[in-house]
Amino acid sequence: MWTYYNPVNVTAGCGSLKELPVRLGQRRAILIAFPEAPGLGLVDRIRELLGDRLVAVETDVRPNPDVEWLAPMYERLWRDHADVDCVIALGGGSVIDCAKVMLTRPAGGGFGELLAMIEGAPAQPASRGQHRQLLAIPTTAGTGSEVTPWATVWDQARGRKLSLQLPWTWPEAAIVDADLMLSLPHAATLASGLDALSHALESLWNVHRNPVSASLAVSAARSIIATLPQLLEQPHRPDLRERLATAALQAGLAFSNTRTALAHSLSYDITLKHGTPHGIACSFSLPRIMELAAGRDPALDGLLLSVFEVARIDDAVASLSAFLQDLGVSVDPLAYGIPEADWNDRIAAALAGARGRNFIAVA
Numbered sequence: 001m002w003t004y005y006n007p008v009n010v011t012a013g014c015g016s017l018k019e020l021p022v023r024l025g026q027r028r029a030i031l032i033a034f035p036e037a038p039g040l041g042l043v044d045r046i047r048e049l050l051g052d053r054l055v056a057v058e059t060d061v062r063p064n065p066d067v068e069w070l071a072p073m074y075e076r077l078w079r080d081h082a083d084v085d086c087v088i089a090l091g092g093g094s095v096i097d098c099a100k101v102m103l104t105r106p107a108g109g110g111f112g113e114l115l116a117m118i119e120g121a122p123a124q125p126a127s128r129g130q131h132r133q134l135l136a137i138p139t140t141a142g143t144g145s146e147v148t149p150w151a152t153v154w155d156q157a158r159g160r161k162l163s164l165q166l167p168w169t170w171p172e173a174a175i176v177d178a179d180l181m182l183s184l185p186h187a188a189t190l191a192s193g194l195d196a197l198s199h200a201l202e203s204l205w206n207v208h209r210n211p212v213s214a215s216l217a218v219s220a221a222r223s224i225i226a227t228l229p230q231l232l233e234q235p236h237r238p239d240l241r242e243r244l245a246t247a248a249l250q251a252g253l254a255f256s257n258t259r260t261a262l263a264h265s266l267s268y269d270i271t272l273k274h275g276t277p278h279g280i281a282c283s284f285s286l287p288r289i290m291e292l293a294a295g296r297d298p299a300l301d302g303l304l305l306s307v308f309e310v311a312r313i314d315d316a317v318a319s320l321s322a323f324l325q326d327l328g329v330s331v332d333p334l335a336y337g338i339p340e341a342d343w344n345d346r347i348a349a350a351l352a353g354a355r356g357r358n359f360i361a362v363a
């Protein structure tokens with residue numbers, strides 16, 4: 001028996017941003033956007049689309065949302081705009097995850113209480129608190145956060161990574177408009193594209209894989225492998241941006257039902273310690289992890305062979321390794337601060353993590 005569930009209302013295609021007023025309806029909204037959005041004219045475009053339904057704009061969002069700066073933004077938005085029903089997130093994974101943090105006001109009202117919920121205290125019944133709805137507009141092709149309920153929240157000061165999930169942190173709607181991705185710089189295009197590839201593969205070597213997630217993941221991975229190198233050479237081609245946006249969305253829909261696995265579990269420490277961008281930290285290890293996954297489940301092996309269009313898993317591993325290195329991404333753990341002698345210990349630690357336990361090898 002298996003189930004597949006995803007409640008997000010997705011609108012996609014170049015120019016689909018114009019659907020935002022329809023998705024918002026008569027509600028009012030706070031916009032949370034990436035710092036460059038005003039300079040690119042995107043905040044003005046949203047203002048034109050929404051008029052006085054847009055009541056506040058926040059653009060001071062940094063990579064890897066940290067409780068240190070999330071707290072004052074949270075207190076400010078609930079103090080000044082407690083009666084606003086919607087948050088619109090316009091940006092990459094950090095922006096969408098930041099927006100997810102702004103949705104919930106527990107009964108006591110403070111960020112400390114929300115943090116306790118993130119840390120695992122029992123969630124307040126919704127009737128005792130308050131929450132907003134989220135409309136997510138990704139400007140990168142990678143995060144998948146627009147179709148998942150999870151927000152990654154960092155606490156650098158205490159060296160930890162937390163995960164927020166509540167029933168309303170599923171976005172109500174996602175608008176995936178590849179036109180918004182045309183100006184994305186090379187490094188962000190690369191890292192977000194590889195994050196999406198990692199989501200696709202991690203949902204395959206996953207104890208929660210089901211036929212729907214698997215078909216989405218295979219399609220996504222094949223498309224990313226075919227498209228990303230070409231897009232990095234020709235970043236202004238809308239057709240390639242749209243193809244990658246669709247693939248990243250498929251990968252998001254796949255892992256929205258499986259969660260991620262070992263490569264992501266391994267990555268969080270690397271990002272915490274070295275600041276390595278998430279998409280690189282969660283993808284350099286994929287060839288090695290594919291080797292670990294190989295031979296444990298004939299159906300999985302078949303899916304991986306179909307992604308790489310090869311007859312043997314060794315060839316799939318070599319193909320993925322060459323793909324990453326051709327894009328300038330080292331597959332040597334030492335490049336990420338992990339000496340070869342420590343590799344097995346790090347894998348063992350990552351397997352014990354929440355995401356690591358989803359890896360098929362330990363099922």
Ligand SMILES: [Fe+2]
Nearest residue numbers: 195199278282
């Ligand atoms: Fe990821």
